[in-house]
Amino acid sequence: MADQKTKTRHHHGNLRAALIEAGIDLLSEGGVEALTLRKCAARAGVSHAAPAHHFDGIDGLRVAIAEEGFLRFRKRMLDFADAGEQSPRGRLQGICKGYLAFAREDPALYDVIFSFRANSELIEQVQVNAAPAYQVLRDTCAPLVPPGTDPLVIETQVWSLVHGYALLNMTGRFGACTPPDDAVLALLDRIGIAA
Amino acid sequence: MADQKTKTRHHHGNLRAALIEAGIDLLSEGGVEALTLRKCAARAGVSHAAPAHHFDGIDGLRVAIAEEGFLRFRKRMLDFADAGEQSPRGRLQGICKGYLAFAREDPALYDVIFSFRANSELIEQVQVNAAPAYQVLRDTCAPLVPPGTDPLVIETQVWSLVHGYALLNMTGRFGACTPPDDAVLALLDRIGIAA
DNA sequence: ATCTGCATTTTTACACTGTAAAGTTTATCG
DNA sequence: CGATAAACTTTACAGTGTAAAAATGCAGAT
Known part of the structure; x- marks a missing residue:
């Protein structure tokens, strides 16, 4: 009985x-500021204290939202990778474009996903939820790792580049003179090649 | 009279x-959550409504804190650049190390600095306050921009890389197996060279 | 020197938020 | 059918931001 997961x-x-x-x-x-336990409860048509039986406070809800967010994040990256050129570097370009697309389409959800800090008590559960999304990036980088190089080095270079670029865009850093995505994506082609 | 700026x-x-x-x-x-108008007022020994005459609400205070934060941020980058090797690439390594040092030493202040989003009404003033700090990065990148290349491309590549790496560290992405900073800093040496 | 004006601060008040505790409803199972 | 527990509501409280009115005290003018 009770086989359906979400009963x-x-x-x-x-x-x-x-x-x-x-x-x-x-x-x-309404952005990150609009996320409120009481407003969620009102939208679901229950009293403001009802969520307490399903989540551990507002942070518990944010963790659960991040879990769903990471699922969508992963899907967006895979969709772009599958739609582009099917070479190792073509797929890498794809997931990075999907990465940027997700951040631009739902910036507040993107913010929530990456809002948990290393010292948080929730970070372990968030990492578990994030793992499948990161695995996409990892798998895509794998064919590009030169022999004798730690894959973590390549992954870190790629993640840092695209993550930082997405954030700089969201913080309005570039204002009117926004550089084209290619300005950053071009650097991907220099990653993992022999010096 | 009234020549002293902060009277x-x-x-x-x-x-x-x-x-x-x-x-x-x-x-x-106490991190970003601990920043409160009322607590600031209490620490300063005034009533909780006193800050209203100096800042435009909590967001106004956050903008003012970010202004001071950007000053410290700039200083940290310059200190590291001045302390390292005095070549164009040596100085670039320096400011990136200063960038990371600032983020690690005061992660909550770093978070506040980069917490304003492009759609915010305050973003313009934040950009003004941020400009001197970004100018450091810009000046340091300048000698490394190849002829015929838009400086913005090089700057964006460098900023994205170090900014993303700093954030990924703060979000506890790497957990136990943290890559050394050199894994990312090494990529700096591939920026701005002829393909 | 005193008085008036105004910037500064306090007091008071209110709406919104998270959270805890106790009470109520309803599904599930014996 | 009744007991039990889960889901939900009601009530209550502390903390937060913010607005308005009242009180305070400094500065310059008369």
């Missing part, structure tokens, strides 16, 4: 999923 | 500076 029982049905959905909507509509 | 008059003295100082202390002690 639709009791009063509301599956409140947990509804709250996560409401939270993601609030984020896309 | 020390009236009741408190210069409450504005005291509130900024209190805010920076709160950040380093």
Whole structure:
């Protein structure tokens, strides 16, 4: 019995999923500041204290939202990789474009995903949820790792580059004179080649 | 008269500076969540409504804190650049090390500095405050820009790389197996060279 | 020197948020 | 059918930002 993972029982049905959905909507509509336990509860049609039985406070909800966010993040990267040129470097370009697309399409969700800090108590669970998304980047980098090089070095170079570029865009750093994505993506072609 | 910029008059003295100082202390002690108008006021020994006459709400205080933060950020980069090898690439390595040092020494202040988003109403003032810090990076990159290349391309590559690496560190991405800084800094030597 | 004006600060008040505790409803199972 | 537990509501409280009004005290003018 009770085989369906998200059971639709009791009063509301599956409140947990509804709250996560409401939270993601609030984020896309009003940014990180708009994400509130009470507003999520109101959208789901329950009292403001109901979420307490499904999440460990507002941070617990944010972790759950990040879990769903990482799923979408991963999907976006894979979609772009599958749609582009099917060479190792073509796929790397693809996932980086998907990376940027996700950040631009839902910047608040992107912010939530990367809002947990290393000293947080929640960081371990967030890392578990993030692992499949990072694995995409890892797999895509793998064919480009030169023999004798630690894969972590290549992965770190790629992640840092695209992550930093996405953030600099979101912080409005470039203002009117925004560089084209190619300015950064071109550097990808210099990663992992013999010096 | 009234030539001294931050005048020390009236009741408190210069409450504005005291509130900024209190805010920076709160950040380093308790992270971004600990930054509160009321706590800053309490530390400065004034009532909780006093800050309203010096800042435009909590966001106004955050902008002012970011202004001071960018000053310290700039100084940290210049200190590292001046202390290292005095070649164009040596200085670039220096400012990047200073960049990372600042982020690690005061992660919450670093977070505040880069917390304003492009759609914010405050972004223009933040950009003004940030300009001197970014100019350091710009000046350091200048000697490494190949003829015929837009300097913005080189700057963006360098900023994205170090900014992303700093953030990935702070989000605890690497966990136990943290790559050495050299894994990323080494890529700097491939920036701006002929393909 | 005193008085008036004004910047500064305090007091008071209110809405919103997270959270805890106790009570109520309802599904599930014996 | 009744007992039990899960889901949810109600109530309550502390902390936060913010606005408005009242009080304070310095500066310059008369």
